[in-house]
Amino acid sequence: MTELRVDGQPVAVRDDATLLDAVRAVGVDLPTLCHDDRLTPAGSCRTCLVRVNGGVTAACVTPATEDDAVETADTELLRLRHDAVELIASALPQRALDGVESELSSLCARLDIPPATAQGASERGRDDSHPYVHLDRDLCIACGRCVRMCAEVQGAFALTLVGRGADTVVAPGTGGRWVDSDCVGCGGCVDTCPTGALSQPGLAPGAAAHRSAVRRSADVTRTTCGYCGVGCSLEVVTRDGEVTAVLPDRDGPVNRGHACVKGRFAHGFVHSPTAVTPA
Ligand code: SF4
Numbered sequence: 043m044t045e046l047r048v049d050g051q052p053v054a055v056r057d058d059a060t061l062l063d064a065v066r067a068v069g070v071d072l073p074t075l076c077h078d079d080r081l082t083p084a085g086s087c088r089t090c091l092v093r094v095n096g097g098v099t100a101a102c103v104t105p106a107t108e109d110d111a112v113e114t115a116d117t118e119l120l121r122l123r124h125d126a127v128e129l130i131a132s133a134l135p136q137r138a139l140d141g142v143e144s145e146l147s148s149l150c151a152r153l154d155i156p157p158a159t160a161q162g163a164s165e166r167g168r169d170d171s172h173p174y175v176h177l178d179r180d181l182c183i184a185c186g187r188c189v190r191m192c193a194e195v196q197g198a199f200a201l202t203l204v205g206r207g208a209d210t211v212v213a214p215g216t217g218g219r220w221v222d223s224d225c226v227g228c229g230g231c232v233d234t235c236p237t238g239a240l241s242q243p244g245l246a247p248g249a250a251a252h253r254s255a256v257r258r259s260a261d262v263t264r265t266t267c268g269y270c271g272v273g274c275s276l277e278v279v280t281r282d283g284e285v286t287a288v289l290p291d292r293d294g295p296v297n298r299g300h301a302c303v304k305g306r307f308a309h310g311f312v313h314s315p316t317a318v319t320p321a
């Protein structure tokens with residue numbers, strides 16, 4: 043174990059832990075945007091800045107080392123984190139913060155960054171070619187979470203980031219339409235997207251990643267997928283008795299928040315007029 047101090051509190055973490063792990067271990071809710079616990083950290087958004095041994099660093103990509111002295115909340119850190127998020131938000135159209143319940147919009151609300159901060163244009167367009175995964179390019183902050191999810195969890199390697207600087211945006215790796223790419227429709231990229239740039243049928247943009255919004259606005263029933271023998275845990279979202287979406291259960295012991303296209307999207311048969319129903 044590695045022993046260090048966070049805001050003066052002693053904490054012991056695994057030897058492969060990051061400063062983000064250590065900060066969370068003492069109960070500090072450090073903001074993150076490009077980070078997803080299920081994925082290799084990227085350290086690209088600068089939202090999780092902390093001070094360690096006098097220097098400022100991104101907590102999600104910095105290993106915790108013995109006797110580190112970590113600070114999370116001095117005035118300069120709060121300003122740097124606020125400015126990092128504000129800069130990201132300012133490049134987006136206002137609808138990214140106004141009307142989308144996402145990790146980003148929640149974080150902006152938490153940091154007192156108003157929707158009017160978002161002054162970007164809507165000019166990059168959409169890709170709605172795929173039946174289950176829709177892309178609103180103007181909401182993409184190029185965090186790369188979807189790219190890593192597709193490669194590291196699904197193993198499809200269907201996505202990449204294209205463009206340079208502020209023009210960077212996610213794209214299917216083939217360069218064409220999403221529906222013509224190697225996407226297998228698992229929905230993992232939608233699930234991890236922190237802005238609502240990726241969305242799926244049946245849920246508001248951002249809601250898949252921001253599951254608390256789903257739980258507040260609809261009934262959720264936990265069940266086991268019946269398509270094959272793996273036994274993935276699923277959360278069936280219903281509204282007025284109708285199934286609107288199926289989300290893989292983050293706590294599912296065998297699928298840990300992931301599912302295949304069948305379990306996640308092939309639920310239309312429930313409403314088929316020819317479906318066999320109990321007498
Ligand atoms: S739906 Fe799955 S396979 Fe398709 S792009 Fe997203 S993560 Fe990759």
Ligand code: SF4
Nearest residue numbers: 182183185186188235
């Ligand atoms: S589509 Fe979403 S997850 Fe992918 S890079 Fe853009 S903001 Fe990040």
Ligand code: FES
Nearest residue numbers: 085087088090102
């Ligand atoms: S969450 Fe650490 S740099 Fe993005």
